[in-house]
Amino acid sequence: MDLEGKVAVVTGAGRGLGRAYAEALAAAGAAVVVNDVDAEGVAQVAKAITDRGGRATAVAAPVGPTATANRLVETAVREYGRLDVMVTNAGILRDRVLWKMSDDDFDAVIDVHLRGTFTCARAAVAHMRAQGTGGRLILISSPAGQRGNFGQTNYAAAKAGIVAMARTWAMELAKAEVTVNAVVPVAATEMTRTIPAFAALIEESERTGQPLPDQVRKQDGMGTVEDVASLIVFLASDASDAITGQAIGIGGDKLSLWSHPTEKAVRYADGGWTAEAIADAWPIGEPETYGVQ
Numbered sequence: 001m002d003l004e005g006k007v008a009v010v011t012g013a014g015r016g017l018g019r020a021y022a023e024a025l026a027a028a029g030a031a032v033v034v035n036d037v038d039a040e041g042v043a044q045v046a047k048a049i050t051d052r053g054g055r056a057t058a059v060a061a062p063v064g065p066t067a068t069a070n071r072l073v074e075t076a077v078r079e080y081g082r083l084d085v086m087v088t089n090a091g092i093l094r095d096r097v098l099w100k101m102s103d104d105d106f107d108a109v110i111d112v113h114l115r116g117t118f119t120c121a122r123a124a125v126a127h128m129r130a131q132g133t134g135g136r137l138i139l140i141s142s143p144a145g146q147r148g149n150f151g152q153t154n155y156a157a158a159k160a161g162i163v164a165m166a167r168t169w170a171m172e173l174a175k176a177e178v179t180v181n182a183v184v185p186v187a188a189t190e191m192t193r194t195i196p197a198f199a200a201l202i203e204e205s206e207r208t209g210q211p212l213p214d215q216v217r218k219q220d221g222m223g224t225v226e227d228v229a230s231l232i233v234f235l236a237s238d239a240s241d242a243i244t245g246q247a248i249g250i251g252g253d254k255l256s257l258w259s260h261p262t263e264k265a266v267r268y269a270d271g272g273w274t275a276e277a278i279a280d281a282w283p284i285g286e287p288e289t290y291g292v293q
């Protein structure tokens, strides 16, 4: 995939998946504005890219506020003359069950993921529409947003909201030829290391230098950050011109297309439903499962 001439912003690119996205986009020829709240991390990533002959500029700032979003777009335009791709990847976890989750836990996660995606996408689109050559919004969701997950009220809400925004913006931006898709990644990172079921597997793989077991790469769909970066490069490229409004999963050996919520069973009652009539009619279809397995 040749991204020569394209300019991308990747938020949360100081380590983990964001770093892999930035490095893969740069390796494919794009100039990249790399952002992270961790100034040292993001400076190292920019240096690693430029040391390899790529083009990268670091912006250390917290995603969430509009001022950061504007600064990222202004940096892309000032340094590289345009903006083609916005990847909203920055993220944090503050896991607690509902009855123990504080206002701060809730607000911090919503601020980085949901508000950060909104402000960065809005700033990018203002420029892309004026530029008049289309563009790409690549939003980062999560299996937790698609299914719900124990202890992740804040995170699941933010990640589900991000997919809802992708569908909404795909409609609003079709005329401007800006495609909008949500990526649903799974990869071994510092974030997944905090999940007990994955921690031991990741440590074993690092200790032995062996890839994660085939079953993990296929059934759990979890592998390396580089596995996920391939999808970001594809979505950034001209080859994905016709793809918009989708939630696309990737991890390990698995690539998947998530379905969108739809009415799967419908009944009608003449003149409307009473509570008693609903009780008599229920269930009207096979109940849905929920939660990340």
Ligand SMILES: NC(=O)c1ccc[n+]([C@@H]2O[C@H](COP(=O)([O-])OP(=O)(O)OC[C@H]3O[C@@H](n4cnc5c(N)ncnc54)[C@H](O)[C@@H]3O)[C@@H](O)[C@H]2O)c1
Residues within 6 Å of the ligand: 011, 012, 013, 014, 015, 016, 017, 018, 035, 036, 037, 038, 041, 061, 062, 063, 064, 088, 089, 090, 091, 092, 112, 140, 141, 142, 143, 184, 185, 186, 187, 188, 189, 190, 191, 192
């Ligand atoms: N790792 C997975 O399996 C997985 C699964 C689903 C979704 N995701 C999502 O992918 C993204 C990256 O996850 P990761 O596993 O690489 O996590 P990570 O914790 O390794 O990296 C996240 C990066 O975001 C940065 N960051 C945090 N708050 C920020 C802010 N306000 N502004 C700018 N940067 C900020 C952190 O400093 C860090 O460098 C997140 O949005 C995460 O929710 C990851």
